[in-house]
Amino acid sequence: MTAFSEKVATEAEDALDLNDRNRELGRVRLIRDIILFIVVAVGLGIGSSYLAINNADKLAVFKVGPWHAWPDASSPKANPYSKADQARRGSLMLGSAEGIAFVAETDDEGTPLDGGCQYRITGSELPARIWTVTLANMNGTLVENPSERFGYHSQNVARINGSEFEIVTGPDVSGGDWLKSEANKPFKLIFRLYETPHASGDGYSEIRLPQIAWMSCQ
Incomplete structure (x- = not known):
């Protein structure tokens, strides 16, 4: 394999690794956003119910x-x-x-x-x-x-x-x-x-x- 071919292969592998990391990071952010949404929704629900009952x-x-x-x-x-x-x-x-x-x-x-x-x-x-x-x-x-x-x-x-x-x-x-x-x-x-x-x-x-x-x- 020539030096040029090796360089191309290395860059391709790096690109694949970067794509994998980006996908993994995207999944982590999605899970984080879902959890944050659930926490906020539950908090607002409990808070509004508490205020309504106490008032x-x-x-x-x-x-x-x-x-x-x-x-x-x-x-x-x-x-x-x-x-x-x-x-x-x-x-x-x-x-x-x-x-x-x-x-x-x-x-x-x-x-x-x-x-x-x-x-x-x-x-x-x-x-x-x-x-x-x-x-x-x-x-x-x-x-x-x-x-x-x-x-x-x-x-x-x-x-x-x-x-x-x-x-x-x-x-x-x-x-x-x-x-x-x-x-x-x-x-x-x-x-x-x-x-x-x-x-x-x-x-x-x-x-x-x-x-x-x-x-x-x-």
Whole structure:
């Protein structure tokens, strides 16, 4: 074999080796891209599901002042994320035939409720056979207090001028109807209407729910 032939053969072998390396490198890159795509897709799926479940309370919500409610949360029309959120929390929403629950986490001015402050809750007659109001921590637990008073209902709340009522919340005992809050901890108020014609959300804008007015802070 002449020197020229040997050179040609060597170059051909080098070209084949280069092609083989390029093909192998292409396969490695393809596998890497597939794995990266799967990881990103799974991550986005899990992340979006997590956000949807943890923010399910913002889906299908309607508001009346600082109060908000989810009329379809326990109905067959409830979205799957709301159902998953209820299962995760172990919570049981009122059925549409039973009533509707409103939650407030701010006062009338939109400021988050602070357990170290005093608030005045005022209202009058409401379109329901009976209503209840409860104070709870943000995780839903009741606030321990010596009087073991955790809420009021339409049959035991003190009346002013026959139909109006006033409840004060705060960390220190107050005269009249009072609910204890924990100092320097946020809290929420739960207002439930039982056997109301507005349980499905129809006419909810006409409901005059209690006002929540800030009084003072420690």
